[in-house]
Amino acid sequence: MINIRSKVFETNSSSTHSISISSVSDGILDTILPNSKGVIILTGGQFGWEVEEYNDALTKANYCAVDCCEQSNDELKLFLIEVIKEHTGAKEVIFNMSNSNFEDDNFSYIDHQSVGTTKYAFENKETLKQFIFNRNSWLYTDNDNRDDYSEE
Amino acid sequence: MILAQYINGNTKVTIHDDGTKVREYEGIPKPIHPESCDVKISNRCDGKCHFCSEMSNPQGKHADLNKLLEVLDPLPAGVELAFGFNTGHPDLITFLQSVKQKGWIANTTINERHIHNNIELIQFLIKNDLVKGIGISYSSNDYISEIKSLSSMTNNIVFHLIMGINTLQDIDCLYEVCQDQGKDCKILVLGYKNYGNGSNYLLEHKEEIENNKYLWYTRLVSLFSLIGMTFSFDNLAIDQLNLKRYFTNKAWDKFYMGGDGKWTCYIDAVKQEFAVSSTSTNRVSFNNVDLLSYFGNISEISTNKIAK
Numbered sequence: 001m002i003n004i005r006s007k008v009f010e011t012n013s014s015s016t017h018s019i020s021i022s023s024v025s026d027g028i029l030d031t032i033l034p035n036s037k038g039v040i041i042l043t044g045g046q047f048g049w050e051v052e053e054y055n056d057a058l059t060k061a062n063y064c065a066v067d068c069c070e071q072s073n074d075e076l077k078l079f080l081i082e083v084i085k086e087h088t089g090a091k092e093v094i095f096n097m098s099n100s101n102f103e104d105d106n107f108s109y110i111d112h113q114s115v116g117t118t119k120y121a122f123e124n125k126e127t128l129k130q131f132i133f134n135r136n137s138w139l140y141t142d143n144d145n146r147d148d149y150s151e152e
Numbered sequence: 153m154i155l156a157q158y159i160n161g162n163t164k165v166t167i168h169d170d171g172t173k174v175r176e177y178e179g180i181p182k183p184i185h186p187e188s189c190d191v192k193i194s195n196r197c198d199g200k201c202h203f204c205s206e207m208s209n210p211q212g213k214h215a216d217l218n219k220l221l222e223v224l225d226p227l228p229a230g231v232e233l234a235f236g237f238n239t240g241h242p243d244l245i246t247f248l249q250s251v252k253q254k255g256w257i258a259n260t261t262i263n264e265r266h267i268h269n270n271i272e273l274i275q276f277l278i279k280n281d282l283v284k285g286i287g288i289s290y291s292s293n294d295y296i297s298e299i300k301s302l303s304s305m306t307n308n309i310v311f312h313l314i315m316g317i318n319t320l321q322d323i324d325c326l327y328e329v330c331q332d333q334g335k336d337c338k339i340l341v342l343g344y345k346n347y348g349n350g351s352n353y354l355l356e357h358k359e360e361i362e363n364n365k366y367l368w369y370t371r372l373v374s375l376f377s378l379i380g381m382t383f384s385f386d387n388l389a390i391d392q393l394n395l396k397r398y399f400t401n402k403a404w405d406k407f408y409m410g411g412d413g414k415w416t417c418y419i420d421a422v423k424q425e426f427a428v429s430s431t432s433t434n435r436v437s438f439n440n441v442d443l444l445s446y447f448g449n450i451s452e453i454s455t456n457k458i459a460k
Binding site for chain 1: 170171172173174175176177178181188190232234257259260261284285286287308310312336338340342366369370371373374376377378379380381382383384385386387390394395397398399400402403404405406407408409410411412415416429
């Protein structure tokens with residue numbers, strides 16, 4: 001086992017430098033910043049056929065939120081809210097999106113073939129937290145209608 | 153560059169000249185002496201900080217530093233000693249020369265408002281390599297020129313900020329100062345101590361402090377990735393920030409250096425007492441036990457707590 005204290009001497013005259021990390025330290029999770037009232041507002045997004053990759057927490061949280069709405073699953077929605085609140089310290093998480101009204105500013109959807117793809121992330125709180133807040137967890141969007149698409 | 157290396161029980165410890173410490177061990181670590189001691193060498197201070205947990209005052213007593221050297225004697229070279237600078241102990245330089253001869257690493261913390269009147273002494277200590285790490289308790293940017301003067305002499309300045317008292321804007325300010333000087337910005341985040349004067353201050357400013365702490369709780373992590381920034385935390389801050397939520401299990405095992413008492417201990421040389429930390433009420437007199445026996449006892453208790 002190795003323990004590392006990065007770049008500081010023990011100057012504390014009251015207790016210990018029990019964690020010391022620099023900007024290059026690995027294994028540090030991301031967050032989503034609540035607004036000044038402690039609220040995180042998820043506005044969804046449109047996740048269709050585009051070939052994209054995301055590892056930022058907000059996009060991944062929004063993807064999960066849209067997936068919950070597409071499945072009309074309130075249980076998953078509450079689970080997601082709980083995980084986000086616990087990790088970020090937010091007092092409230094609000095879903096401000098619509099998956100039925102095209103005219104809504106936050107009209108959101110996931111391509112129908114991809115609905116439910118977050119089910120593995122929702123297996124337990126820890127996996128969902130790691131999916132959303134770990135920058136090594138990636139969300140890829142794509143489609144199988146491209147000329148160069150191969151199931152392999 | 154390696155500054156010191158020693159074996160402590162089944163653990164190999166390497167300390168680099170930028171303060172980085174690497175600990176290597178197999179199985180459960182069983183240290184036989186502290187890696188660092190937080191040492192109180194004086195109870196005299198004219199800082200009058202309204203949140204002070206130490207209850208130091210202008211009439212406070214100084215410690216007998218010869219007695220302290222006797223107590224520390226069994227420690228090997230490379231062990232760190234951290235002491236508060238306050239308004240200065242009259243035997244400080246002689247003491248630090250002895251510390252250097254023994255190969256111990258002396259680190260100190262000074263309140264920024266005391267720098268101006270002690271700047272020549274601090275510069276002397278840095279130039280003569282009598283102290284390595286210098287903590288500066290930062291409360292406002294009124295003393296930036298003094299801070300810059302010290303910072304130009306060493307890369308080992310660490311700014312001590314208290315969550316709930318200092319603000320996140322203080323970090324922005326210090327980061328800018330360090331960037332201007334081409335230095336890394338090193339911040340030690342201390343938890344809010346609800347003891348001594350701190351408890352009265354909390355009662356009087358509860359809402360303001362709690363709102364401030366909430367901002368630290370939710371927003372500090374967004375500063376972790378700033379280039380040239382180093383953050384460290386004491387155990388109280390780790391607890392109050394619930395810092396573990398931001399780490400993968402692997403990273404936590406790598407970066408968490410242990411609870412108070414596992415690798416460290418507190419020595420109140422004024423009262424001639426040992427304790428797990430400065431906030432412990434359970435204290436043992438120098439007359440009843442020696443340092444290694446005391447440490448062996450608290451370290452084992454700390455290990456057992458983790459095992460449970």
